Amino acid sequence: xxxxxxxxxxxxxxxxxxxxxxxxxxxxxxxxxxxxxxxxxxxxxxxxxxxxxxxxxxxxxxxxxxxxxxxxxxxxxxxxxxxxxxxxxxxxxxxxxxxxxxxxxxxxxxxxxxxxxxxxxxxxxxxxxxxxxxxxxxxxxxxxxxxxxxxxxxxxxxxxxxxxxxxxxxxxxxxxxxxxxxxxxxxxxxxxxxxxxxxxxxxxxxxxxxxxxxxxxxxxxxxxxxxxxxxxxxxxxxxxxxxxxxxxxxxxxxxxxxxxxxxxxxxxxxxxxxxxxxxxxxxxxxxxxxxxxxxxxxxxxxxxxxxxxxxxxxxxxxxxxxxxxxxxxxxxx
Amino acid sequence: xxxxxxxxxxxxxxxxxxxxxxxxxxxxxxxxxxxxxxxxxxxxxxxxxxxxxxxxxxxxxxxxxxxxxxxxxxxxxxxxxxxxxxxxxxxxxxxxxxxxxxxxxxxxxxxxxxxxxxxxxxxxxxxxxxxxxxxxxxxxxxxxxxxxxxxxxxxxxxxxxxxxxxxxxxxxxxxxxxxxxxxxxxxxxxxxxxxxxxxxxxxxxxxxxxxxxxxxxxxxxxxxxxxxxxxxxxxxxxxxxxxxxxxxxxxxxxxxxxxx
Numbered sequence: 058x059x060x061x062x063x064x065x066x067x068x069x070x071x072x073x074x075x076x077x078x079x080x081x082x083x084x085x086x087x088x089x090x091x092x093x094x095x096x097x098x099x100x101x102x103x104x105x106x107x108x109x110x111x112x113x114x115x116x117x118x119x120x121x122x123x124x125x126x127x128x129x130x131x132x133x134x135x136x137x138x139x140x141x142x143x144x145x146x147x148x149x150x151x152x153x154x155x156x157x158x159x160x161x162x163x164x165x166x167x168x169x170x171x172x173x174x175x176x177x178x179x180x181x182x183x184x185x186x187x188x189x190x191x192x193x194x195x196x197x198x199x200x201x202x203x204x205x206x207x208x209x210x211x212x213x214x215x216x217x218x219x220x221x222x223x224x225x226x227x228x229x230x231x232x233x234x235x236x237x238x239x240x241x242x243x244x245x246x247x248x249x250x251x252x253x254x255x256x257x258x259x260x261x262x263x264x265x266x267x268x269x270x271x272x273x274x275x276x277x278x279x280x281x282x283x284x285x286x287x288x289x290x291x292x293x294x295x296x297x298x299x300x301x302x303x304x305x306x307x308x309x310x311x312x313x314x315x316x317x318x319x320x321x322x323x324x325x326x327x328x329x330x331x332x333x334x335x336x337x338x339x340x341x342x343x344x345x346x347x348x349x350x351x352x353x354x355x356x357x358x359x360x361x362x363x364x365x366x367x368x369x370x371x372x373x374x375x376x377x378x379x380x381x382x383x384x385x386x387x388x389x390x
Numbered sequence: 391x392x393x394x395x396x397x398x399x400x401x402x403x404x405x406x407x408x409x410x411x412x413x414x415x416x417x418x419x420x421x422x423x424x425x426x427x428x429x430x431x432x433x434x435x436x437x438x439x440x441x442x443x444x445x446x447x448x449x450x451x452x453x454x455x456x457x458x459x460x461x462x463x464x465x466x467x468x469x470x471x472x473x474x475x476x477x478x479x480x481x482x483x484x485x486x487x488x489x490x491x492x493x494x495x496x497x498x499x500x501x502x503x504x505x506x507x508x509x510x511x512x513x514x515x516x517x518x519x520x521x522x523x524x525x526x527x528x529x530x531x532x533x534x535x536x537x538x539x540x541x542x543x544x545x546x547x548x549x550x551x552x553x554x555x556x557x558x559x560x561x562x563x564x565x566x567x568x569x570x571x572x573x574x575x576x577x578x579x580x581x582x583x584x585x586x587x588x589x590x591x592x593x594x595x596x597x598x599x600x601x602x603x604x605x606x607x608x609x610x611x612x613x614x615x616x617x618x619x620x621x622x623x624x625x626x627x628x629x630x631x632x633x634x635x636x637x638x639x640x641x642x643x644x645x646x647x648x649x650x
Contacts, residue, residue, distance in 0.1 A: 235505050242504030242511060243490075243497050243518075246483075250491045253480035260440060260478075261554070262466035262495035271501075 076230065083222045092218030096290060098330045099225035100283050103232050105310035105322040107279035110236055111272045112308065113316035114245065116252030117167060119273070121178030122280055122307045124185035127299025129155045129281025130288040131189060131196060134205045137289070144208035148228075148285045155281025156274045163273035167266060182301045189296035201295030208289050225286050229323075232279050237319055239275070248272055249317070313354055328354075393418040393593045394562055399438055399448030399458070401431075408434040410617045411448070416562065416595050419588045423596040423604045425628075426614035427637055432597045433475055435614075436564050439595075440465050440472050452562060466495040469561035473551045473568060475597075481540035485531060485550055488539055489522035492554035496521075525557045529583070545576040552583075562593050569600040581607055605629065613637065 086092055108122045129151035136147045166177045189196050196202070207214040208224065215224055239245050247268050250258040259265050288294050310329050314321030332350060336343040394416040401409040409431045416422045424432050437443045439450060441462040450458040457468050465471075471492075480488050497518055503511040526532040529549050534542060539550065548568060555563055568584070569577045577600060585607045587594060598604045604611065605625045613621040613628055615637040621628055628634055 238505050238507050239501075241507075242515075243494050243499070244501065244504050246487060246490060247494060249483060249487075250480050253482055254478050256442075257474070257478035257480065258491070259462045260466070260472060260474075261491050262463050262558070263491070264461075264463045 079226060079230075080223070083219050083226075086219070086222075089218050092222050094331065094334050096218065096221050096225050098327050099222070099229045100286050100290075101307070101310065101330050102323045102326040103229050103283040103286070104280055104307045105314065105326040106229075106233055106236055106319055107276040107283070108307050109311045109314070109317065109319060109322045110239070110248070111269075111276040113311045113314075113318070113322070114240065114252065115248040115269060115272050116316070117269055117273065118171070118175050118308070119178040119276075120175050120301065120304045120308055121162075121180075121182035121185075122276070123299045123301065123303040124182040125155045125159060125277040125280035126284040126287070126303075127185055127189060127296070128158050128277075129284030130294050130299070131202070131284075132281065133285035134202045134288040134294055135195070137206050138202065138204070141206070144206075144285075144289055147289070148282055151285035152278040152282040155284070156278030159274040159277025160270060163270045163277070167269045167273060178304075179301055182299075182304050186296050186300055189299065196296070199295060201293055202288075203293050205288050205292045205294070207292065221290050225290070228282065228286055232282070233319065233323070236279075240319065244268070244272075252317075309351060309355075313351075313358065315358075391418050392416065393453060394439075394595065395451040395454075396435075396439075397449045397451075399435070399450065400446045401434055401438055401443055402446060407617050409438065412614070412617070412619055413448075414612045414619060414622070416593060417609070418561075418593050419591070420609040421584065421588060421594045421596060421607050422610045422612070423598060423608040424612045424614055425598065425601070425604055426620075430614040430637075431617040432614055433566060434617075436472060436566055436597065439564060440470060466558050466560070470564065471555040471558045471560035471562075472564035473548075473555050473566055475566040475570065477544070477547055477551060477571075479539045479547050479551050479554070482538060484536055484538055485526065485542070486519070486522055486535040488550055489525055489554050489557050490518055492557040493518045493521055495558060522557055525553045529553045545572050548572060548576075549580075556587075556592070560592070562595060563587070565594060565596045565598075567597055567599060569598055569603050577603060 083092070083095070086095065104122060104126060108119065112118045132154045133144075133147040133151040136142055136150050137144065142150075162178075162181050166174060166181070169177055190198055192198070207216060209215070215221060240248075247258065247263045250261070250263060251265050251268060255265050284299075287298070306329065310325040311322055312325075313329065314323070314325030329351075333343065333347050336346055339346060392415045396415065397413050398411045399409060399413075400407070400411060412431070412435060414422070414424075424435065426432055434443065438445050438458070441460050441464065444459045448458070449456055452468060452470065455468070457465070457470065460468065480491065483491070497514050499508070499511045499514050502508075523532060523535065526535055529552070531546065531550060531553060534546065539547060542550070548571070552565070552568065555565075565584070569580055572580060581603050584594065584596070596604070596608065608625055611623065611625055611628045612619050613631070613634045620637060621631045621634045623631070
């Protein structure tokens with residue numbers, strides 16, 4: 058009992074400590090380039106976590122997540138440019154519109170299973186790219202949107218890298234907590250049940266299609282918000298940022314982080330953002346090495362580590378620690 | 391009082407008639423079984439009773455309310471829960487979570503409660519957990535509550551599937567071959583458990599191939615063959631009916647057929 062209580066406490070305090078560390082860290086970063094990479098890590102983490110809800114948790118693999126990111130970015134930028142509305146409103150509008158597009162696409166698409174759904178979402182991503190590229194009167198086509206206003210709070214514009222990092226980190230935190238709460242509710246449980254066995258889920262009274270579409274729309278909405286963050290950070294966007302290739306990258310983050318694991322998604326998003334940056338000096342070999350590393354990481358994920366000598370040693374160590382802890386616990390009683 | 395009243399339901403797939411003019415009824419608080427050789431249409435009847443197939447004709451009344459041709463997810467709310475012939479638990483989820491999924495139709499909080507983790511959510515989640523643990527306790531599964539389903543022996547997974555259906559507190563419980571794949575000891579245990587369910591207010595419709603189980607616990611039996619009900623009655627009557635013996639290949643009667 059005592060041990061349970063202590064475990065519970067640790068579980069409660071650890072996230073708070075992590076959040077505190079997260080908010081303290083930017084103060085120590087002075088390098089503008091590092092700050093920039095960190096902002097991208099936050100934005101990509103939002104994308105990975107939101108895709109994780111529908112693809113990781115619910116098992117409905119989508120390769121069109123960048124499309125919602127794009128819809129959000131353009132919505133936000135266009136509203137800011139044409140109406141001069143403050144950024145929080147643009148952010149919300151981006152989220153809502155992307156979620157609506159998600160609802161519209163998800164309703165028919167999520168009737169499809171497995172590979173068919175994947176191909177459908179690939180097609181959707183291409184569709185959005187082509188619209189952004191060719192609807193020149195609104196999106197200015199390949200030239201993209203420029204002079205997107207910076208977010209302002211109380212009349213002061215956000216401009217330094219550190220301020221942007223705080224802003225994007227806060228957005229990530231809100232998205233993360235929201236998704237985590239969903240996962241820990243009956244909705245998260247239902248989504249996992251749907252991934253396991255749709256027929257059984259349906260029999261237990263879960264309206265499978267409706268739950269899938271809702272999760273898809275929520276994921277799309279958060280991707281749209283990430284797009285808004287990007288637009289008002291880069292101050293310039295063009296259709297190339299939202300192509301299918303990038304959807305693949307987001308999906309890689311979800312897969313690498315472990316389907317269904319939110320901390321995993323953040324960790325993988327960090328890794329897959331930092332590695333290409335770290336390899337920048339290798340110039341033209343960069344993407345080659347990145348690709349190879351990605352293959353190795355995915356293969357490494359699938360190795361049954363517990364059966365390798367390394368894994369066995371680790372298990373022995375864990376066992377020893379556990380025995381030690383238990384004997385200590387027994388002594389206390 | 392009749393809990394379930396099925397009248398002249400029909401279902402055909404293309405030219406194949408799987409169920410034709412089948413009628414039967416289940417009295418509240420009884421165990422009624424449907425038996426018959428493979429391909430007789432028993433599982434099709436279950437699928438019609440739970441909305442996985444739509445009836446071509448006929449009606450299904452639960453306590454006088456028509457329940458035919460609803461979407462499958464609606465049946466738990468109407469009071470019908472089922473298990474599956476080929477085990478459908480959620481393997482990657484824990485035993486407790488599996489039962490919680492069964493309870494989900496009774497949970498009422500919405501998305502806003504979920505995102506904000508309101509007291510309403512906490513209250514209902516606690517109640518759900520208590521109800522789930524109570525069922526697990528009753529089925530002697532509570533020791534495995536935190537374990538992943540996939541790691542459990544087959545017999546326990548079968549039991550868990552029943553627990554998941556019971557937690558909905560259904561007015562009618564459909565069990566599709568609950569003893570399939572169980573060893574004799576597990577089967578005997580299952581028989582005891584199912585036999586005790588009517589006392590707790592459950593009404594059961596059972597499909598089963600294990601004849602000794604069926605004969606021991608059923609109040610009434612319907613025999614199907616080629617999509618029709620060919621015989622019905624209390625176990626002793628059905629056992630002696632020549633039509634039933636013929637359906638099960640004739641020769642030595644039902645007992646041999648079930649062993650072969």
